[in-house]
Structures are given as structure tokens and as C-alpha cells.
Amino acid sequence: MKNKELARIFDEWADILEFKGDNPYHIRAYRNAARIINDLSEDIEVLAKEGKLSSLPGIGKRLQAKILEFLKTGKIEEFEKLKTEVPDTIFTLLDIPGVGPKTVKLLYEQLGIRSLEDLKRAIEQGKLYQLPGFRQKKVEKIRKGIELLEKSHGRILLGVAVFIVDRIIEQLKSQAFVEHISVAGSTRRMKETVGDIDILATGKNLEIIEAFVSLPNVKELLWKGTKKATIIVEEGEQVDLRVTEPDCYGAALQYFTGSRAHNIHLRTICVKNGLKLNEYGLFKGEQRIAGKTEEEIYAALGMDTPPPEIREDTGEIEAAFEHKLPDLVELSEIKGDLHIHSNWSDGASKIEDLIDEALKRGYEYIAITDHSKSLKIASGLSEEDLMRRNYEIDKWNEKLNGKLVLLKGTEVDILPDGRLDYDDEVLKTLDFVVASVHSRFNEDNTNRILKAIENPYVNVIGHPTGRVIGAREAYPLDLEKIFKAAAETGTAMEINCYYNRLDLKDSNCRLAKRFGVRFSLGTDSHHRDHMWMIKLGVGTARRGWVEKREVINTLTLSKLKDFVMAKRKKFGVV
């Protein structure tokens, strides 16, 4: 798939044009194209072959020609030429917070600065003061920006952000001076990584801000004003709190939730209707016609309210106008966790503790899916140990008497040749089978997975692409082939909820949906304290427009068993 590569080219193209001081609308067109292509769930090469490029919003004749040129030749002549006109290190300098294209251009032209090292040296030597408009504060800001860039480990994983935000909101929401409080930004949209953590509140400004900066987990106070404060929490992440007036709380929440692309599209619609939308409300002339809640604003525009997770301008605005928004799966509809490890393999919690946690969560069932024998590193279970573990599960189920049901499961290894790590004779004794790839991460694993899908006892393919966010790329896969086979055989695709996996990811969920695939949510917990991550998986599913009926965890226990048996029947093994 060449989507990412193309998106990067158009983004760099926009950087270069900005550096050159080109028409801003021209630049926006490239940025927009980069975003559209990056968010695409389909392979752009396939779209091109089918002649569907023109169906992409924001991709006109000229960009289409460039895309086709790239797909055909592997490069775009005009871009190659453009790149020779600017120093290639400008991209690094643009990453410094507070430094934009105008500054980079000035630094390059006046002082010949081409790299971070050049810039650091120039600051030390006081050379920046030679530049027009550069005095102490501006130079200091750049110096701090470099420091920030060098120590920032990039974006924050969603799971980390959610963990921090949940704790802060829990600590503040019960206070009398807090009227409303909510997470905003990409954390509210449940994006797999987030830039910074935003919280929005309304109530008594000064008291809220004071309470926020005095929370027990605050490591450092960066800024405190009457409407805004910024702290660093003990995890080392920055958290912003804004306090707003109650009358514009909805407008502020809408505004700060984004996405940027969603908001731009929405405001374009407002302008066409003679309205103006900003963080204070929806205005007709001087008069505010909505702003207290998000619903009020969207309703005033004649729309349903798109759930935050899908506000990415990928069709949700059109769907909201047509009253055809998807009925997204909700956390409260999840009846159980379908991927959990106990201390029989490499989990840290005893089955007893997992039961306790599951009961707290109000689950109807959980699947205990310990590793299989070949995964020695994870204490995979021999057939004998598996039987002994199953015996323990039976005992617990008797004791629980239906209050909660433990499914006898496994996360069976898909071996390099596609065979499974247990024989069918063993698998048939289990209630629920997740099959996963745990080796050869650099090879194309399509055939391995297809073979596992063809096994009548495999109910779910675990973490299907093998990616680990920020650490390991997905292995090469023909996802369309896999999704097709999964849908045909009645095999679910996992949305692994563990915070550094989220696999399938949002765009792949949306692709899988088109093939009629069903999804299984599993936290891959190795400790009872991991089971909260189910909400990360629900968020990912929602971002992929996944509906309740498409998620097997929303089934009652008996329907879930039907799901398992349906595949066995289809293959004639029962």
C-alpha cells in the first residue's frame, strides 16, 4: 500500500511551498490531500485502478495526475525538482514548536542555517540577534522549543492519555464548584496517539483552576491564569485545562474536540448559510443562536450530532445531515472480554482475581485465553496443563453458578507454516479460540492467517496485523483477502484493546466492515488491572464506524456460543 508514502510526499510538498511563501490556499490543498490519503482505508492503488480517484473529496484533476504519476513511476517529476530548490533539513526545523516556515526561511537565507545543530550553534553565538524582529524572548522561545523537541518522545499513546484524564476528571467532577468537566481534543476522539491532553470545564473559574494545579499527581506547574492552566503530571505528560462560560460550554467542547478538518468543513457550511461558528457559539450576525451544548449547535445546523470518535471529516458530516449516522457500539453494550491471560501462562493474575474484576465490570462472561505450548517465552501451556487449567475453570463455573461464565479459551499460536499449535482434537474441547501470529514479523503472513481462518475451531484472529504502536510496523498482509475469508467462514477479527496495539486499527476496521467482517474485542490483559483497556478498543471500533451488531462481545452468552458453533457446523465438524 502506497498511501502513507503519497501522503508524506504531499505533506512535504506543502512544507516546501510554505517555505517558499506560496499561496496559502494552494498549500492547504496539498495538506488536505495528504490528510485524505493518510486517512483512507482503501489502497489508493486499487482506487486508481478502478478509476475512483475523482470520488475523493479535495483531490482534483491536477492532484489525480500527480498520484497516477507516482503510482506508475514511483516518483513525481515536479516534486523531485521542487525538492532540489530547498535544503532538505527544513523539515526538521519545522518540527520545532514555535518555529514555522517564515522563520525557517529567514534562518536559512540570512544565516545559512540548515539543521538543528546549525541552529543551536547560532543561538549560542548570539547570531540570531542579527535578524530583524529577534530579541531575547523570541530567541529564548526557540531555544526552549528545541529542548522540548529533543526530549519529547513524540505523541502520547491513547491509553496513557485516557488513564491520566480519567484520574483527573474523577478527582475534580464531584467538587461543588465544577459544573461540567470533559476531556476534549484527540483524546476525546480516541485517536490512537494524541498530541496533548485537553480538559474543558465550566463553573467557578478560580476555584477550578486552583484545584487542578493542586492535584496530588502534579509534578510541575507550567502556567496558571484565570481561564487556563497547564501542568505536567507525574507521568511526565502535559495537561491543559480551560475553563469557559456555561453559555458557550458546548461550543467550546465542539471547538476543542475537533478534528481540525471536521471543524473547517463545519464552518464552511456555516458561512454558506450566513452563520458564524467559533468557540463561543453559533452566531447569526451578532446574535448567538446556539452554544450551550454540542447537540444544540449541530441541531441548529439541521444535523444530528456525530459522535466525537468519527469527527474526522470522512463522511460523518454528510451522514449527520442525512440522519444516517452509524449506531456505534458502546462500552455499556460489551458483555465480556474475549482475550485474557491468567497465571497459568504468562499472566500475573490468578483466575480468582480475573473473576473479581469481571464481576466489578458487570460482565456476563470472559474468555481465559492462555498461550499455547510453542510460545515458551510466554509459558505456553502443554496439552496436559491446558486440561488441568480447564478443570480449574470448570470448578469456578460451578461455584459462580451463572453469575459469570468463564469460557475455556486459548490464544493458540499460528505456526510458521500456518498450522496451529494444538491439534483439532484439543481445540474442539475449548469454548473459544483466538489464533495469533507471534513470529516472523517481517514476512508476509497472509497465507498463514488464511490457513488459520480455514480451521473450523478458530473463532478470532488475534492482533491481526501484529503492529505495536511506535515500536513495530504491521507485517505485510493482504487484508482484503483476509477480511473476505473471515467474513465467509464466520471468523471474527480482533480489535486488540491493549494500549500499545489497538490492532485492528480504526481505518482497518472500517475496511473490514465493508466485507461484512465481525469484530471481537479483547484486552489481551496479563493482569486484572489491564482489563480497563476495553474502552480503548471500543473507542477504536467507534473510530472505525463499527456498530453494535458487528461486535460479538455484545452478544448474550448463548448467542456467542451459537457464533462459535455456526462455524463448526459450516465446516461439518459437529
Place this chain on the structure above:
DNA sequence: GCCGTTTTCGGCCCGACTGTTTTCAGTCG
């Protein structure tokens, strides 16, 4: 460069903050 039940040309989202400006430019979200 894109786009059009007002337009194939002339528009293209909106505001805050910062530093330096004494009316604004650059950057950011």
C-alpha cells in the same frame, strides 16, 4: 489546487497568543 441548487471565477474557517509591533506578522490549535 479545489470547488460550485447563488459561482467555471473568485472565493477558500476562526480566533488567541506572543513578541514585537505602535497596528502587525507569525504560529498554533
